[in-house]
């Protein structure tokens with residue numbers, strides 16, 4: 734099976750994992766920066782309110798994402814490279830569109846899109862077909878050091894009785910082994926990560942995420958990897974490492990609304 738496929742809908746261009754797309758009850762999209770209204774360094778589908786872009790533009794961009802996926806609501810997180818999760822319900826999102834200080838979003842509520850924003854970090858989305866739970870994780874190198882992927886698998890098990898071997902995961906775009914340079918890796922990474930060094934100072938953080946999911950009990954065939962480097966693909970992706978001041982693309986996963994939106 735192809736790891737990822739490109740979709741164009743309502744003027745937006747996004748990727749999809751065939752592994753997840755075969756479940757009609759799940760909706761997901763790994764968005765590129767194409768098809769939004771933001772300008773300048775944020776051109777064009779910036780989904781973050783926290784990077785200096787005009788809020789009206791971000792609001793419109795988020796509406797476009799909702800329309801492209803035919804969803805009703807989008808909930809994001811004020812991502813902090815921590816390990817906390819939020820189990821999101823419809824009432825929780827009435828209060829805020831950005832949940833404070835979480836890096837893991839989980840829901841069983843149909844129609845509610847879980848948004849992870851990134852520029853170089855990975856968004857890792859998970860689905861448990863047995864218990865109909867979706868999760869989306871902000872997974873940067875700090876999250877990898879802290880073990881966030883093991884954490885989400887363990888939390889899904891505790892909260893919803895998800896079995897690791899029943900979970901499906903898609904690892905989104907991020908810094909590839911071509912660009913993930915860590916000059917101070919001896920201080921930043923534990924020695925067990927050093928095997929992911931592909932040439933002096935460069936690390937394969939994609940393979941690391943895959944291995945962390947395998948270590949948490951997922952099956953190899955249930956993990957797919959986008960394999961797209963955000964820094965190498967300026968036309969498609971924002972990259973903080975490349976540009977500094979820039980936008981954030983989004984990855985969204987949801988359970989399909991019971992009643993189709995609009």
Ligand SMILES: [Zn+2]
Pocket residue numbers: 908909910911912962963964965
């Ligand atoms: Zn690269």
